[in-house]
Amino acid sequence: MGGGGGGGERGEDSLLSYYCIKFALSAYATLFSLIGLVIFCVGIYAEVERQKHRTLEGLFLAPAVILLLLGLTMFAVSFIGMVGSLRDNRNMLRTFFCVLLAIFLIELLLLLVEIIFERQMNAVFHSSIQDGIRHYYDDLDFKNILDFVQQKFSCCGGDEFRDWDVNPYHSCNSSGPLACGVPYTCCIKQAPGEVMNTLCGYRTLNKERLELVDIIHVRGCIHAVGLWLKDNFEASFGIVCSLLLPQAPGLTCFGFSKDK
Structure with missing residues (x-):
């Protein structure tokens, strides 16, 4: 009987851990989906204002477009994670985790490109900024x-x-x-x-x-x-890791191993 009681306690502990991970992921994804929605709304407002006074074209001169893309991406990815965690949908959770991992790897790749091709990147930025300065008052x-x-x-x-x-x-x-x-x-x-x-x-x-x-x-x-x-590289890298890495164990256990 003692063995049966121990098995029951382990089962309860496992179930409790499962629900803790489930609702933690849901809360995390919900928070970022709301942030993404706010950024998207700000981008819409900024784009409407830009269209009223626009005299130049180009993404570099249209930060409202960047806000729109950033907000839409954050909302879409976080919404997938939120729904996947609430409905115990392993495919959606896999998608959520893979997209987050891809974003993390892209950030690392961009940092490496900036470090390796610093001179070429500076030349591109310089040319773009000079073009912006030329039309500064427009x-x-x-x-x-x-x-x-x-x-x-x-x-x-x-x-x-x-x-x-x-x-x-x-x-x-x-x-x-x-x-x-x-x-x-x-x-x-x-x-x-x-x-x-x-x-x-x-x-x-x-x-x-x-x-x-x-x-x-x-x-x-x-x-x-x-x-x-460069001075804040460690802090920026730490923030990115702190956002991604805590999800990995939970997503792995919850999304890949849990039977529906």
Whole structure:
């Protein structure tokens, strides 16, 4: 009888573990499906606004499209995981796990490509950013993104601050108050919370870097963002692993071994 009682306890423990894994996966997938739905809705709103003011084409200049794709992908994949875990559908769980694993491997591949072909990737980014800078005042999407990057990462332009010479308003060959200067988002704040002078980058493109180290950020944004990614590689890799790896044992046990 003792053996039968032990078997019953083991059966109850196994059943409890099964339901814990089941509802943990459901909660995880539900959370990310909701996040994906929110991102998708934000992307729809951003795309509607972009269509009203659009003057340029191209995915690089249309972050709303990226939000739409990201949100739709997150929602679709997470929804499959949620339904699969609730209905004990092993095929859906296999699909959920395989897609997550593929996304993880693609991220690793992109990191390796960036590391191995850093110079070529920088050239592509530089060309794209220069094209965006050329139409800086014509496309609000790109303008807002570049302004944010320049302020967040304390940088200016793509490869260097002189990239702004390709803009017809900032070119040294043009006339007007912006000629031969850079946007105020390139300027160094002298004190936290101070009101920025929008003409603080006046007549900076024709000066040497050493003359400008206390006025504007002379480092290009490609290098600034690249350094930030390298400095935070371990943290980013840890976040990705923490999202994927905890699911592996549960998905394996729940999706591949559990009989329907």
